[in-house]
Structure formats: C-alpha cells, structure tokens
Amino acid sequence: MKKIYFSFVFLLLTIVLIACGGNGATESGEEAEEVVTVGDNIEGASELTFWTFAGTHADFFEDAAIRWNEEFPDNPIQFTAETYPFDQMHNNLTLALQSGQGAPDMVDIEIARFPNFLQGEIQLEPLNDLIEPEIDNFITERLDMYSHEGQYYGAPTHLGATVVYYNTAIMEEAGVDIDEIITWDDYVEAGIQVTENTGVPMTTIAENWYGIWPFVRQSGSDFFDDNGDLTLDSAENIEALQFVTDLVIEHEIADVTPGGHYHSEEFFGFMNDGGQASLIAPTFYMNEFMVNMEDLDGNIEMRPLPEWPGSDTRSVAMGGTGTTVTNQAEDVELAKDFLAYAKLTEEGNIALWTQLGFDPPRWDVWDSEEVREDNDFYRYFHDDIFDILLDIRDDVVGVHMSPYTPDVLEEIDSNIMFNVLRQQSQTPEEALQQAAESIRAIMD
Amino acid sequence: MGQEMKSNIYKGPNRLLTFLNSKKVAPYVFIFPFIISFTLLTFYPTIQAFVMSFQRILPGQTEFVGLSNYRRILNPTFYQAFQNTTTYVILTCVILVTVPIFLAAMLNSKFAKFSTFYRASLFIPSLASIIVAGTVFRLLFGETGSSFANQVIGWFGVEPIQWQYTSWSAMFLMVILSSWRWMGVNVMYYLAALQNVPLELYESADIDGANVFQKFFYVTVPHLKPIITFVTTISIINGFRMFEESYVFWETNSPGNIGLSMIGYMYTQGVQRNDMGFGAALGVIIILIIFVISIIQLNLTGAFKRGDE
Structure with missing residues (x-):
C-alpha cells in the first residue's frame, strides 16, 4: 500500500518537473508582434x-x-x-x-x-x-x-501563378534567348548552355513543396484525385519528380537550394549575387525580389512555365x-x-x-x-506582366486540397525531397511510395 | 470590565491562529497555494490529457475512439523521434553531469584566477533567449564553406560539413547548444554543494599524503553525490522534454526527421495538425517513459534509501 502511495506521489512529482522547469521560448511571445x-x-x-x-x-x-x-x-x-x-x-x-x-x-x-x-x-x-x-x-x-x-x-x-523568373544578365552571357524556351526540353537545353558558358546552375530546387508541386500539377496530376484518394505515388507524379531529379543529377543544371527553400536568408544572398540563372516561383515572389534582391533590379524577366508534354497547363496557382x-x-x-x-x-x-x-x-x-x-x-x-498573365488565363490550374494535404506537405518537406535530392539515397519512386504508405496509414 | 472586553475581542482570531499554527495544520497552510496551482494548472490538465488520448477531437465533434490513438503511435516516425530523444538524453546527461563537476572544482580551487568572471561567463548563456542563441548557432554552423565552423575545420584540412543536414551533426548541434546553455547552471549547483564539503577532510587527506586527484575522487565526489543525483534527474527529464534545441535549427520539419524529438512530434501532430487526441496519447506515453526511467535511475543511485545506509 505504502509503495503504491509512494509511486503515486512520485508520479505527481514527475509531472510537476515535466510541466515546470522554465521554458522560455514557448512561454514568450504570447503578445502580438x-x-x-x-x-x-x-x-x-x-x-x-x-x-x-x-x-x-x-x-x-x-x-x-x-x-x-x-x-x-x-x-x-x-x-x-x-x-x-x-x-x-x-x-x-x-x-x-x-x-x-x-x-x-x-x-x-x-x-x-x-x-x-x-x-x-x-x-x-x-x-x-x-x-x-x-x-x-x-x-x-x-x-x-x-x-x-x-x-x-x-x-x-x-x-499566385507560378512562372519562371530569368536573370537576363546571365542569360545574355550564356547566349540564350528566353523567348525561345517553349518546352521543358528547351529549358534543359538552355540550362546546359548556361552551365557550360557561365558556370552557374540554371536553377535550384527547393526542398519543400515548391520543388515538386508545380511540376506534378502541370503534368495534370496531383497528390489527391477528385474523390480525395491519395495519388502521391502515381506514375505521373513519379515522372514529375524524376524530371526534377534529372535536372539535378542527370543534366547537372540544377542544385539544391541553399538554405533549403526560397525564403531563406541564404537563398536571398545567393540569388542576389547571380547564383542561379532562373527561378521557378509564383508571381507573389516579385515582392521578395524587390525587398531582398535589390541588385537584380532591371535584370529579371518572367515567363510562363515551359510546356509540359501532353499538357495545356502553363501555370499553377501556388x-x-x-x-x-x-x-x-x-x-x-x-x-x-x-x-x-x-x-x-x-x-x-x-x-x-x-x-x-x-x-x-x-x-x-x-x-x-x-x-x-x-x-x-x-x-x-517589365511592364507586360499582366499581358503575360492574360495570355495564359485559361491555362492556370489550382491544386486539390484534402484534409490530409498537410501530411503530404510534411512528408515532402522532411523526407521526400531530402532523400531524393540532397542525400540521393532514394529514387523518386521509392521516396514517393514510402511517403504514400505512411500517409495511407494515417488515412485509414 | 475593560480587560474582559479586550480578551473577548481577541478570542476569535486567536483560535483561528492557534489552529493554523498547530504543528499538524501549519505545513498544509504553507503548501496550500502550491496545491491549488498544481491542481488547477498541472494535475487537472494531465487528467484531461489522459481522457483526450482516447478521443478524436474536432470542433463540435468530439467522440471516444478507444485505443486507436495509441495504436497509431507505433509508427516509424515515432521510433525515429524516440531514438533521437534517447540519444540526446544520454549525451546531454553524460556531458551535463560530469563536465560541470570538474569546472566547479576548478572554479572553487584557491588557485583559480578571475573565478568570478568565469562563473559569470558560464552562467550567462542560461539567461539568453534560446531563439536568439539558436539563430547564432545556426549561422555559426551554416552549410556553406564560409561559415565559422566550416572555416575552423578547414584549418585542419577537413571538408566543409552540411551541419544541419547530416544525422550525426544534427545531434551534435542540439547537444552542443544544450550543453552550452545549461553548463553554467549545473556548475552553480555543484559550486553550492562544494561549499558544504568540510575543509578538515582536505586537511587530513593532505596529511595522509593524498594528491589532487585522490582528494577529488575520495573527498569531493562523495560529498556531491546528492547533487549529482539531482542534476542527473533533471537532466533526464529536461532531455526527454527537449523541443527548442531542435526547433531553432529546423523549426518543425527537419530533413529526414534527423532533429525530431518526441515533444516536437507531439507538437506537430497535436497542435499544428490539430490532432489533439493523438497528441495527448503521445504526451501520456512520454510521461510514462520519463516516469519509468526516473524510477530506475533513482533506485540505482540509491536515492530512495533512508539515512546513510
């Protein structure tokens, strides 16, 4: 009896120690900034x-x-x-x-x-x-x-239409005319030319969903279908991630983004110094250019996404x-x-x-x-931003949202992109299948 | 007449005061405020969390789902979080229990110069905001070749390391941040304990011809034992509660979950994903883990034995 009583008191004590103990970061900042x-x-x-x-x-x-x-x-x-x-x-x-x-x-x-x-x-x-x-x-x-x-x-x-921002100074140095980049094949070819002539990568791939979702959506697929079923590991998605992976590994025209994503201080500095020739990002990113990349003033032109084989989609709302x-x-x-x-x-x-x-x-x-x-x-x-958008108005697609979308995005952020691109320890197929499996376990 | 009046007036309060002052009651009076705050702010939420761990909680649609939350816990992500946290606890315990003893002994020695300065320098990190400290650490251990840490290892001919993207270095970053932060506090504990070691013991040890190390291991350490037990206990509990050390480097999503802690997992699932039932189940499991490990540890160190046996 005494032992049980003692254990109970001790359990309470443990709870006190777990609950207290000065947790500065979680307690501070209750007030609005x-x-x-x-x-x-x-x-x-x-x-x-x-x-x-x-x-x-x-x-x-x-x-x-x-x-x-x-x-x-x-x-x-x-x-x-x-x-x-x-x-x-x-x-x-x-x-x-x-x-x-x-x-x-x-x-x-x-x-x-x-x-x-x-x-x-x-x-x-x-x-x-x-x-x-x-x-x-x-x-x-x-x-x-x-x-x-x-x-x-x-x-x-x-x-939030996704577009490609080209650094015209680098493009000129490489001898590439951005208006001749019509398909993704052209983009890869231009990338090879850029890497050879200037030594900087054509682009960098974010390790979060900005590095995969636009491509998945442009190919006509998504993470969930209209019925809300998970399609993360569908053949189209594997192909889309394979395309992204090829940019890095096979064609060697892209790197992994410094800092992991397009909103990190590391990346702002890198992009501002002409670290990459183009950036695939939504239109709202214009603001980041203006605020964080002053040196690129007048050197950035945007174009719709190059054409994906068999798809009319020219932009994805992200x-x-x-x-x-x-x-x-x-x-x-x-x-x-x-x-x-x-x-x-x-x-x-x-x-x-x-x-x-x-x-x-x-x-x-x-x-x-x-x-x-x-x-x-x-x-x-440049002043024809909205002419470009009006041109592709009917070819913009959105994304399908599901109650489990946050789980997919979390898998992408922490496992898929890291294992496929940075560690290169999994193929796109393996990574997508593994992630899909663990999400299906939650959905059941 | 007048005297009688006086004694009448004071009769009431006197009785109350006597009651409150009695040996049996007084202790409870003193701990009363704590009991209240503990019951309201800690005990009740704990019970509530236990109940919630059997529920699926959505706005306006809360239902009991039996053990389904607990069944979901056994997944690869939880194992990863458990493994990370356990490694972290072991490393921080070893470092934060042993190193401060030596530092405290050195600071306490009469040969130490500027000891006040060093005491303060060791203690100040614990006052720093972990968010600020974490930002500094993140920049020191950046992935580019020009970051401080990579320059330092560069002098020895080592290739730059992607500190925040490799499993071992991720653990290293969390442990070093935590050690840097709590070292000074533990040194203070030990310093306080060192003041209680009777000087006569050192004198007689000197007479017996003991050297510095013998004095340290046979006189100092045995006297520090209660404090060592205390520091170990709080280090274990703080280790299992680890969250910020990981949050400042990767926020809630670390690459390959190399920085995921159990509390971090509870936070992302329970709060961010609004899956409170599952989060509560994780919390219950974490409490049990800490409880069991603390019991074992305290039993092994003999903290439960009475007196000086």
Whole structure:
C-alpha cells in the first residue's frame, strides 16, 4: 500500500518537473508582434479584430479600413489588426476555434494550414453570397483551394501563378534567348548552355513543396484525385519528380537550394549575387525580389512555365493565404462585408496589386487603368506582366486540397525531397511510395 | 470590565491562529497555494490529457475512439523521434553531469584566477533567449564553406560539413547548444554543494599524503553525490522534454526527421495538425517513459534509501 502511495506521489512529482522547469521560448511571445488600430476615435464604431502572420497584410487591411470609414460614415468600424509569428497565430486559432472562445472576427489562414480548419463542424463562415454574384470575374481555381463541399471559406490574397523568373544578365552571357524556351526540353537545353558558358546552375530546387508541386500539377496530376484518394505515388507524379531529379543529377543544371527553400536568408544572398540563372516561383515572389534582391533590379524577366508534354497547363496557382471570417465574429455580416470590400471587390483587387504586388485573383482588373499604371514592380521587372498573365488565363490550374494535404506537405518537406535530392539515397519512386504508405496509414 | 472586553475581542482570531499554527495544520497552510496551482494548472490538465488520448477531437465533434490513438503511435516516425530523444538524453546527461563537476572544482580551487568572471561567463548563456542563441548557432554552423565552423575545420584540412543536414551533426548541434546553455547552471549547483564539503577532510587527506586527484575522487565526489543525483534527474527529464534545441535549427520539419524529438512530434501532430487526441496519447506515453526511467535511475543511485545506509 505504502509503495503504491509512494509511486503515486512520485508520479505527481514527475509531472510537476515535466510541466515546470522554465521554458522560455514557448512561454514568450504570447503578445502580438504588432498591433494596428484604425477608427478608435470614431464614436459608436463597431469593433473588428483581425489576426495575421504577415505585417504587409495588416497594412493592407489598415488601408482598407480607412477607406471604408471614409466611404461609409454611417457604419464605421474600429479595426484592429494583430500580427503574430506564423506558427503561433495558426496554433492560437486552432485552440480558439476548438474551445469556442478567443478567436478574432477575421483571420488569415495559410494554404498549407487551411485544411486543418475544414474538419469537424467548420468554425468559419461561408462567403458564397458575396463571391457567387461575381464569380465569373475570378480565376475560380484559386477560390476552390479554400472551399469545402461547395462552400467558399477564404478570400484569396493573390492568384499566385507560378512562372519562371530569368536573370537576363546571365542569360545574355550564356547566349540564350528566353523567348525561345517553349518546352521543358528547351529549358534543359538552355540550362546546359548556361552551365557550360557561365558556370552557374540554371536553377535550384527547393526542398519543400515548391520543388515538386508545380511540376506534378502541370503534368495534370496531383497528390489527391477528385474523390480525395491519395495519388502521391502515381506514375505521373513519379515522372514529375524524376524530371526534377534529372535536372539535378542527370543534366547537372540544377542544385539544391541553399538554405533549403526560397525564403531563406541564404537563398536571398545567393540569388542576389547571380547564383542561379532562373527561378521557378509564383508571381507573389516579385515582392521578395524587390525587398531582398535589390541588385537584380532591371535584370529579371518572367515567363510562363515551359510546356509540359501532353499538357495545356502553363501555370499553377501556388501558395497563398485565405482570409476568413470566424463564427465567433460579433457581427458576422459586417465582418463579411468588410472582408469583401477589402479583398473581393474590383477596388480591393486593384489594391492587392498596387500595395502588395500580388497578381489579383480577379482577372477583370488585370486590364484596368489603375493596374496598368506605372509602379515599382513594372520598373523592377517589365511592364507586360499582366499581358503575360492574360495570355495564359485559361491555362492556370489550382491544386486539390484534402484534409490530409498537410501530411503530404510534411512528408515532402522532411523526407521526400531530402532523400531524393540532397542525400540521393532514394529514387523518386521509392521516396514517393514510402511517403504514400505512411500517409495511407494515417488515412485509414 | 475593560480587560474582559479586550480578551473577548481577541478570542476569535486567536483560535483561528492557534489552529493554523498547530504543528499538524501549519505545513498544509504553507503548501496550500502550491496545491491549488498544481491542481488547477498541472494535475487537472494531465487528467484531461489522459481522457483526450482516447478521443478524436474536432470542433463540435468530439467522440471516444478507444485505443486507436495509441495504436497509431507505433509508427516509424515515432521510433525515429524516440531514438533521437534517447540519444540526446544520454549525451546531454553524460556531458551535463560530469563536465560541470570538474569546472566547479576548478572554479572553487584557491588557485583559480578571475573565478568570478568565469562563473559569470558560464552562467550567462542560461539567461539568453534560446531563439536568439539558436539563430547564432545556426549561422555559426551554416552549410556553406564560409561559415565559422566550416572555416575552423578547414584549418585542419577537413571538408566543409552540411551541419544541419547530416544525422550525426544534427545531434551534435542540439547537444552542443544544450550543453552550452545549461553548463553554467549545473556548475552553480555543484559550486553550492562544494561549499558544504568540510575543509578538515582536505586537511587530513593532505596529511595522509593524498594528491589532487585522490582528494577529488575520495573527498569531493562523495560529498556531491546528492547533487549529482539531482542534476542527473533533471537532466533526464529536461532531455526527454527537449523541443527548442531542435526547433531553432529546423523549426518543425527537419530533413529526414534527423532533429525530431518526441515533444516536437507531439507538437506537430497535436497542435499544428490539430490532432489533439493523438497528441495527448503521445504526451501520456512520454510521461510514462520519463516516469519509468526516473524510477530506475533513482533506485540505482540509491536515492530512495533512508539515512546513510
């Protein structure tokens, strides 16, 4: 008896030691990094809170709130935008929605996390009544990425069409005309020419999903089919990853990205110093060029993806954040109206381009005067960005999302790309099959 | 009359105070605040986690699923996390229990110069934010040939190492970060214990002709034994709880899971993937593992025996 009692006390003691013990990093940073408030001096203004992980998004909504209060003086809002670190914001949101309290009125959810919030009883408000009347003006593939059973839950931030950015200085030195790169075979050939003549790789491959998903999607396949079944290890996907692997191993025209992905400090420095001749990344990456790679000003031109044999797809909508309204919003209608005003209207879509440099998900503004007006992006790149996009408008595809998409992305991040490209310890087929197996185990 | 009034007034509080001051009750009064906070903030959540480990938890749709969460635990990723964490615990224990003894003995010796300066230098890392420290370590051990660590090994003719992408070096990075951080704290524990070693013992050892090492192993170490047991216990528990040491290098996805710890696995599954039931099941398993290992360790070191037997 005494022993049992003693063991119990000891178990409690262990729990205390496990629970306490000074955990600086996990406890700190509960507070938002930055808080912006608009309209706090207006009497009777309705309060709206918004969480995001990107300071630029907070600025974007701040501006929209100022315009809203000017335009609708009868229905003013007191808008508060709180910026948190990426992980923390999504975790807080999970817990707040799970427990039914503490969630903001509006919140940004990143695409890779979005499926987590479409499970169980969905705690987000559908936006169909706002989107459907205007749906013909949208590239609907982007809206579908934030939808579940016909309900749209997220207002997109951009189309995120994947393109190829060419460093024209390197291309000229290598004697390659980028307008003659029509197919991926041409791209490989140009890559060989670039590597031989300049010594820098044609591109580098990210070790996260940016290094595989665009190719998989362009080939017409995806990680899940229309029924939600896992197709990660399908023949098409193996072929797509084989193509990427060949760029590195067989043709030797590509390396693994320094720092592992396109948003690392290591990569910014590498790219800025002319470390690679081209970059396959979505249009929203323009902003990274402007902010982190000043030396490349005027030397970058973008083109659609080269053609994949047997596929019409010229671009893939990648990444992206959907802004949502939670069911804990005090005034759901007001939150939805403001969200629509900020991001779904023509004016809002124009602002997405002029303020953030994102390709608006509404294609009907691509031709508008405001979008075509001269700005920093046109000066850094070239002024026919939207002509290129209009040209391929019907050939842009989105991706299929499933509740298990985050598991696939995790496998890609930690196992597939690492084993195939960096370690070269597995063939694309082996890596994809192994990953598919462990995900099927979760899905059962 | 007046005196009677006075004694009447103070009668009540007196009784309460006497009660609270009695030998039987007083100890409980003192630990009362702790019991409250422990019950609310630690014990209740632990019980709740145990219940949750049998559930599938989604907003508005929580249901009991029996042992299915536990059945899922036995997968290759968990084995990898378990293996990583165990290796990490063994390495950190060996380093963080033994090295500080020598450092403390050296700092305590009367021949040590600038000992206050060294004490402070050893202790300061534990005050640094691990996120900041981790960023510095990540840059020191960058993958390019120009990173600090690769330059240093370059002087000895060693090829640059991709520190954060190789299994052994990943473990090395986590262990070195943790050792750097906690070394000073453990040195402090030992230094405090060293003050209690009676000087007469050293004197008589001198008279018996003992050398420095004999004095260290036969006088100093036996007196440090309780502290060694204590430091070992907290090192084991902290080792199994390891999370930040891995997070600062790779956040939650390390290549090939070379940096995945059990807590890291619990965090990604439970919080990031919103699979709280599975996360809770992992948490229960982790508590059990720590519990069993601590019991074994304390039994072996004789911490449960009474007195000086």
